[in-house]
Amino acid sequence: MIPELGYGAAIVALGLALWGALAAALGARTGRPALVLSAQHAALGVFALVTACLALLMYAFLTFDFSVRYVATNTNLGTPFYYRITGVWGALEGSIILWTWMLALYTLIVILRHRESARELYPWVLTVMLGVLAFFLLVITVAAPPFARLHPVPADGHGLNPLLEDTGMITHPVALYLGFTGLTVPFAFAMAALITGRVGDAWLTMTRRWTIVAWYFLSLGLLIGGWWSYHVLGWGGYWAWDPVENAAFMPWLTATAFLHSVMIQERRRMLQLWNLALVIMTFGLTLFGTFLTRSGVIASVHAFTQGTIGAFFLGFLTLVLLTALGLLAWRWDALGAQGALDSVVSRESAFLLNNVMLVAAAFTVFFGTVFPLLSEALRGVKVSVGAPFFNQVNVPLFLGLIFLMGVGPLIAWRRASVDNLRRNFLGPVLTGVAAAAFFFALGVHSALAVLTLALTVFVAATIALDFARATRVRARMGEPLLPAMGGLLRRHNRRYGGFVVHLGVLIIAVGVTGSQAWSVQTETTLGRGESTELAGYRVRFEDLAASEESNHFKVAGAFTVSDGRVLGVLRPAKKFYPQEQSPIAYVDYRLGLREDIYLVLGDFARDGSRATVKLQVNRLVSWIWIGGLVLTAGAGLAILPETKRTA
Amino acid sequence: MRAKFVVGGAVIALALTYMIYAGVTQSAVYFVTPAELRASAVAGKAYRLGGMVLLGSLRWEPRTLDLHFTLGDGTAIVPVRHKGTPPDLFGEGRGAVVEGTWSADGYFRASLILAKHSEEYKAPHGASQAGYKELLRTLKGEGR
Numbered sequence: 150m151i152p153e154l155g156y157g158a159a160i161v162a163l164g165l166a167l168w169g170a171l172a173a174a175l176g177a178r179t180g181r182p183a184l185v186l187s188a189q190h191a192a193l194g195v196f197a198l199v200t201a202c203l204a205l206l207m208y209a210f211l212t213f214d215f216s217v218r219y220v221a222t223n224t225n226l227g228t229p230f231y232y233r234i235t236g237v238w239g240a241l242e243g244s245i246i247l248w249t250w251m252l253a254l255y256t257l258i259v260i261l262r263h264r265e266s267a268r269e270l271y272p273w274v275l276t277v278m279l280g281v282l283a284f285f286l287l288v289i290t291v292a293a294p295p296f297a298r299l300h301p302v303p304a305d306g307h308g309l310n311p312l313l314e315d316t317g318m319i320t321h322p323v324a325l326y327l328g329f330t331g332l333t334v335p336f337a338f339a340m341a342a343l344i345t346g347r348v349g350d351a352w353l354t355m356t357r358r359w360t361i362v363a364w365y366f367l368s369l370g371l372l373i374g375g376w377w378s379y380h381v382l383g384w385g386g387y388w389a390w391d392p393v394e395n396a397a398f399m400p401w402l403t404a405t406a407f408l409h410s411v412m413i414q415e416r417r418r419m420l421q422l423w424n425l426a427l428v429i430m431t432f433g434l435t436l437f438g439t440f441l442t443r444s445g446v447i448a449s450v451h452a453f454t455q456g457t458i459g460a461f462f463l464g465f466l467t468l469v470l471l472t473a474l475g476l477l478a479w480r481w482d483a484l485g486a487q488g489a490l491d492s493v494v495s496r497e498s499a500f501l502l503n504n505v506m507l508v509a510a511a512f513t514v515f516f517g518t519v520f521p522l523l524s525e526a527l528r529g530v531k532v533s534v535g536a537p538f539f540n541q542v543n544v545p546l547f548l549g550l551i552f553l554m555g556v557g558p559l560i561a562w563r564r565a566s567v568d569n570l571r572r573n574f575l576g577p578v579l580t581g582v583a584a585a586a587f588f589f590a591l592g593v594h595s596a597l598a599v600l601t602l603a604l605t606v607f608v609a610a611t612i613a614l615d616f617a618r619a620t621r622v623r624a625r626m627g628e629p630l631l632p633a634m635g636g637l638l639r640r641h642n643r644r645y646g647g648f649v650v651h652l653g654v655l656i657i658a659v660g661v662t663g664s665q666a667w668s669v670q671t672e673t674t675l676g677r678g679e680s681t682e683l684a685g686y687r688v689r690f691e692d693l694a695a696s697e698e699s700n701h702f703k704v705a706g707a708f709t710v711s712d713g714r715v716l717g718v719l720r721p722a723k724k725f726y727p728q729e730q731s732p733i734a735y736v737d738y739r740l741g742l743r744e745d746i747y748l749v750l751g752d753f754a755r756d757g758s759r760a761t762v763k764l765q766v767n768r769l770v771s772w773i774w775i776g777g778l779v780l781t782a783g784a785g786l787a788i789l790p791e792t793k794r795t796a
Numbered sequence: 797m798r799a800k801f802v803v804g805g806a807v808i809a810l811a812l813t814y815m816i817y818a819g820v821t822q823s824a825v826y827f828v829t830p831a832e833l834r835a836s837a838v839a840g841k842a843y844r845l846g847g848m849v850l851l852g853s854l855r856w857e858p859r860t861l862d863l864h865f866t867l868g869d870g871t872a873i874v875p876v877r878h879k880g881t882p883p884d885l886f887g888e889g890r891g892a893v894v895e896g897t898w899s900a901d902g903y904f905r906a907s908l909i910l911a912k913h914s915e916e917y918k919a920p921h922g923a924s925q926a927g928y929k930e931l932l933r934t935l936k937g938e939g940r
Contacts (some may be wrong), residue, residue: 493800503807511814516816521827531827533844538823542815672880674858723884731884751881752858761881763857 227700328367392785396438576784581607653780
């Protein structure tokens with residue numbers, strides 16, 4: 150009964166979404182507010198029904214309703230309560246429901262916030278949001294129905310993919326999807342602007358915070374994903390240029406470009422066409438990412454034809470892109486730039502270059518990700534490019550971006566005079582050069598590491614300079630120092646939020662540099678009581694212990710770690726899930742600001758007499774997570790409503 | 797003014813094209829089956845070799861971390877050598893993809909093993925359960 154209810158709710162929601170999209174469009178064309186109101190009600194109905202769908206699926210998970218195929222595949226009687234909830238979005242069908250629910254939620258908030266303020270754009274925004282919702286509801290009802298029944302009903306389910314039994318599984322997909330779906334809002338506004346011909350700044354001003362919100366969640370999702378990879382997957386890394394990661398990274402890059410180019414349009418009335426193109430590209434990439442990761446096309450071009458989901462997404466993506474490009478062409482004449490670039494040495498060109506580099510990075514990631522598919526489809530040979538390709542091409546781009554991060558916010562608009570350059574950059578450049586010399590003297594001889602660290606110091610110095618100057622101005626007006634700083638952050642929260650995000654990126658860059666340049670590892674087999682050494686640490690194998698958990702068996706080794714004095718006992722393990730053919734590694738680690746000690750249990754003798762262990766000393770990795778916190782805090786600051794200046 | 801930006805854009809585009817081209821030629825890895833590798837193996841070239849780990853071919857020496865096995869695809873077989881613990885999903889009778897180079901001495905030197913996850917739906921709590929119980933017993937009994 151429950152599954153039928155859920156299925157029914159989805160079908161009704163689909164009908165409502167289609168009607169709402171149509172009604173809003175008709176309302177806009179004919180100028181009849183009743184139609185727009187009806188569309189609004191339809192959107193509320195869609196939200197209620199999709200909420201019901203999600204709740205029903207969750208109920209099916211909690212009550213072990215194995216007559217539902219999706220439940221039977223992703224849970225079993227041993228699955229702990231907590232993971233029965235997160236299991237709802239543990240695979241394709243449920244994650245599409247979560248996605249749709251978030252999209253409906255965003256639509257609701259758009260209605261609440263903009264139904265009065267955006268009279269002209271609003272009906273069309275509603276049309277686009279509901280249109281996208283209709284597509285996802287179509288996927289739920291036709292292509293990937295989460296409520297499909299299973300005959301005969303099994304006594305027990307298969308169980309959740311054990312790698313997903315992690316606290317990161319509640320936050321990671323939720324954050325990522327909030328980011329993905331949030332990007333629909335600026336897209337809807339951009340489409341509305343094109344349809345109504347109001348391609349000026351109104352849509353930008355209204356979507357600015359929406360984009361930062363989506364960007365905040367997308368960043369958070371990527372960071373949690375990195376953390377999950379680091380502490381669950383057991384290879385000691387946080388980023389592998391895996392297609393799934395790239396799928397989320399590409400829209401992040403273009404959204405980042407958009408956040409910057411918006412400022413140019415606001416200030417100089419330039420880049421209108423470019424901004425619209427970026428929004429369309431970003432939304433297209435979220436769809437493409439879902440297509441890429443959910444259609445099986447990554448495994449092989451031919452796998453994609455096996456399911457309908459790939460065809461659905463590819464079809465919708467094509468429709469979206471053709472419509473958007475058609476609208477762009479239609480409004481081409483209205484999109485001419487009003488401002489013009491005055492000089493190569495100006496804030497405009499720094500931002501422009503930043504955009505070019507971000508989009509170039511997105512393109513190379515795109516190229517590297519689809520390269521195997523292209524090669525298989527065109528030449529019939531499967532060729533892949535791995536992490537070396539992505540690193541080789543992206544590292545120069547990222548270094549360039551870090552440099553611009555220092556230049557952009559301080560260089561003058563229009564044309565920077567020699568005096569402006571000297572005033573803003575002489576100090577930071579000298580600091581950067583001094584830092585390079587310092588790190589070199591300290592024994593850092595990798596040119597790449599020295600360059601990255603020097604650039605980081607340079608950018609940090611520009612931020613410090615700007616902040617110190619602004620504080621001094623306020624302090625001179627009689628404000629005490631700390632309130633002056635606080636007031637600055639609050640009053641100019643967008644600008645200083647941006648600076649805090651930049652600081653976060655710098656800290657992450659240090660973490661990445663350190664982990665890439667100085668991490669060491671070894672792999673060895675130890676008998677009981679034997680020890681191995683790495684980078685000043687001694688790791689002694691004490692013994693093995695087995696235990697029975699609610700849904701798996703666990704074999705854990707005990708390893709004493711010391712660096713002269715005993716630091717603690719690490720217990721990396723292997724978890725044996727009955728439904729899986731192979732054990733799952735469970736890493737154990739000791740995190741530190743300077744370095745992490747990271748242990749992975751490999752093979753072991755059943756009598757506990759020996760264990761093979763991989764020992765890694767990963768340098769500065771913690772700074773990636775710290776930088777992530779700083780970055781998200783900065784984005785949070787930028788989201789806060791701007792306060793009107795009172796003085 | 798415009799000319800400067802056109803030139804700048806062209807320089808960036810060219811640099812990017814070159815970087816991508818160089819990146820692809822340097823890091824492209826060809827995916828081959830054992831039969832394809834046997835037909836045209838170039839020593840020292842990077843391949844991704846995919847096949848089935850033949851039953852009875854697996855030899856694992858914990859002390860030296862030497863892992864030897866044979867990958868087959870029904871028509872040809874390739875001996876593979878690797879240094880390191882076999883990954884979790886790796887085992888005889890299962891698919892595996894290894895990355896590495898062909899050695900002139902007649903074997904494939906794998907630097908990385910990517911085990912393939914079989915997607916088949918297995919009856920839960922089936923025969924494998926007994927194996928785990930036994931494992932647990934031996935560990936609890938003699939491991940103390």
